[in-house]
Amino acid sequence: MAIVHDDAGRRRFLSQAVMGFGMLxxxxxxxxxxxxxxxxxxxxxxxxxxxxxxxxxxxxxxAVSMDLGGQKLLVLKTDxxxxxxxxxxxxxxxxxxxxxxxxxxxxxxxxxxxDKTGRNISGPPPxxxxxxxxxxxxxxxxxxxxxx
Amino acid sequence: MATQTxxxxxxxxxxxxxxxxxKDLPEHLDWWPYTLGAIPMTLFGILVGTGLLLxxxxxxxxxxxxxxxxxxxxxxxxxxxxxxxxxxxxxxxxLFLLFHVIRVFLTRAYQAPGxxxxxxxxxxxxxxxxxxxxxxxxxxxxxxYWGMTVVTNMIGTLPVIGMPLLHLLRGGEDxxxxxxxxxxxxxxxxxxxxxxxxxxxxxxIVRLMGFVEVKESRHFHQFYPEHTLKMGMIAVGLLVVIxxxxxxxxxVLGPPANPQEVASDVSPPWYFSAPFMWITLLPxxxxxxxxxxxxxxxxxxxxxxxxxxxxxxxMELVNRVVATVAVAAMVxxxxxxxxx
Numbered sequence: 001m002a003i004v005h006d007d008a009g010r011r012r013f014l015s016q017a018v019m020g021f022g023m024l025x026x027x028x029x030x031x032x033x034x035x036x037x038x039x040x041x042x043x044x045x046x047x048x049x050x051x052x053x054x055x056x057x058x059x060x061x062x063a064v065s066m067d068l069g070g071q072k073l074l075v076l077k078t079d080x081x082x083x084x085x086x087x088x089x090x091x092x093x094x095x096x097x098x099x100x101x102x103x104x105x106x107x108x109x110x111x112x113x114x115d116k117t118g119r120n121i122s123g124p125p126p127x128x129x130x131x132x133x134x135x136x137x138x139x140x141x142x143x144x145x146x147x148x
Numbered sequence: 149m150a151t152q153t154x155x156x157x158x159x160x161x162x163x164x165x166x167x168x169x170x171k172d173l174p175e176h177l178d179w180w181p182y183t184l185g186a187i188p189m190t191l192f193g194i195l196v197g198t199g200l201l202l203x204x205x206x207x208x209x210x211x212x213x214x215x216x217x218x219x220x221x222x223x224x225x226x227x228x229x230x231x232x233x234x235x236x237x238x239x240x241x242x243l244f245l246l247f248h249v250i251r252v253f254l255t256r257a258y259q260a261p262g263x264x265x266x267x268x269x270x271x272x273x274x275x276x277x278x279x280x281x282x283x284x285x286x287x288x289x290x291x292x293y294w295g296m297t298v299v300t301n302m303i304g305t306l307p308v309i310g311m312p313l314l315h316l317l318r319g320g321e322d323x324x325x326x327x328x329x330x331x332x333x334x335x336x337x338x339x340x341x342x343x344x345x346x347x348x349x350x351x352x353i354v355r356l357m358g359f360v361e362v363k364e365s366r367h368f369h370q371f372y373p374e375h376t377l378k379m380g381m382i383a384v385g386l387l388v389v390i391x392x393x394x395x396x397x398x399x400v401l402g403p404p405a406n407p408q409e410v411a412s413d414v415s416p417p418w419y420f421s422a423p424f425m426w427i428t429l430l431p432x433x434x435x436x437x438x439x440x441x442x443x444x445x446x447x448x449x450x451x452x453x454x455x456x457x458x459x460x461x462x463m464e465l466v467n468r469v470v471a472t473v474a475v476a477a478m479v480x481x482x483x484x485x486x487x488x
Contacts, residue, residue, distance in 0.1 A: 035316075038316055038319075039312065039315055039316055040315055040318075040319050040320045040321075040326070042315070042321075065408075067408065070322065072408070091301075092297070092298040092301040092302055092305075092427075093297050093298065093301040094294060094297065094298060094410045094414070095408075095409070095410050097410075107410075108410045108411075108412065108414065109294065109298055109410060109414050110427065110428040111428065111488075123428075124427065124428065124430075124431055124435070126431070126433070
């Protein structure tokens with residue numbers, strides 16, 4: 001018969017448990033800090049108002065593609081006025097293009113389509129295209145974007 | 149008397165790791181599909197070798213990445229060949245891993261007490277896919293740039309951990325030079341070390357756990373030299389085939405990454421084309437959840453098998469049906485991808 005040594009004692013058990021938890025806590029904290037090291041610091045981007053040009057310069061039924069400080073957008077002029085949409089497809093972030101004949105925004109990656117009001121009408125996109133606010137001062141149009 | 153037998157048994161018992169690995173195999177392992185796991189292992193060796201060579205020229209920056217791949221492909225002596233070996237070996241490694249999985253699945257070799265063999269092997273498969281993704285992103289042509297965007301966005305749609313993981317992978321809000329550097333580090337440092345360790349672990353586990361007993365099998369198949377020679381012959385044959393494939397299909401390079409315009413065809417490499425079609429056909433969250441669910445089921449399959457057998461389900465037949473349906477679905481989705 002083998003003898004089982006299970007008389008480690010309360011004192012020894014407690015001291016080992018405290019030491020163990022202390023070690024785990026220390027290593028865990030260090031590990032967490034390392035993960036923080038890898039996570040980029042997110043700076044809140046300020047809202048900016050950028051001049052995009054005169055309303056009359058944008059042709060009717062066309063979408064003008066722009067890149068304003070990393071934000072890619074399409075400025076569309078229809079009978080209802082001028083609107084600015086983000087080109088970033090709400091599905092997985094590819095860039096949509098304007099199809100003049102079909103009057104739709106089409107994403108080439110997974111065949112997502114949006115109508116001219118930015119509503120998602122077919123394919124995988126879960127929500128409408130993001131819109132940017134346009135303000136008109138005289139003849140000039142300004143768009144509010146969060147730039148990098 | 150009793151002590152004598154115990155002593156004799158101890159003498160026969162394998163002593164070192166080498167003895168463990170050189171243990172004789174059951175007779176049924178004479179059948180050649182039982183060498184299918186050795187093929188991806190050989191290819192992994194080729195990938196490590198050629199990958200090391202490629203790192204001497206590759207520059208992981210958005211300005212230089214595409215240029216350096218172009219230089220490797222068109223200027224450096226045998227550069228096209230080294231890159232071709234690397235590319236072709238990945239394709240074949242994944243192909244033969246899939247064959248290996250199908251063989252194990254159909255013969256139900258994952259049965260108790262070898263569940264750990266299956267679980268460790270499935271992690272090897274997933275890490276290999278991660279290597280495939282990070283590797284093809286490094287080329288930084290237009291297809292891989294948008295592939296990077298799409299895949300990282302997909303990770304971002306996961307609940308709770310999605311967005312932190314997306315920021316961790318991208319190193320910021322958008323796909324940028326930091327993203328490329330992170331994928332490069334994953335592809336050339338973290339993942340290969342992990343994969344190497346996992347592969348060694350998988351092989352050691354397989355040898356320690358042993359093979360599932362087959363009722364009719366009574367004899368032995370020598371591991372050395374018989375089985376080893378068979379694996380060696382397959383490895384040599386494989387090398388010839390790879391060299392031929394690289395000669396016939398030398399590596400190509402698409403147009404450089406263009407953040408302003410999506411590539412006309414963002415189809416990923418063949419081993420991702422089935423899930424790619426799947427997420428195109430199904431609405432976003434559903435597609436992702438079914439993929440995650442299927443991967444989870446895949447990992448725990450041995451335990452599922454055991455539970456079902458206890459309920460009297462004929463698993464042999466079930467596995468045949470599941471394998472046929474899975475392969476047919478994959479081929480159908482891949483075909484659909486070529487049509488779109």
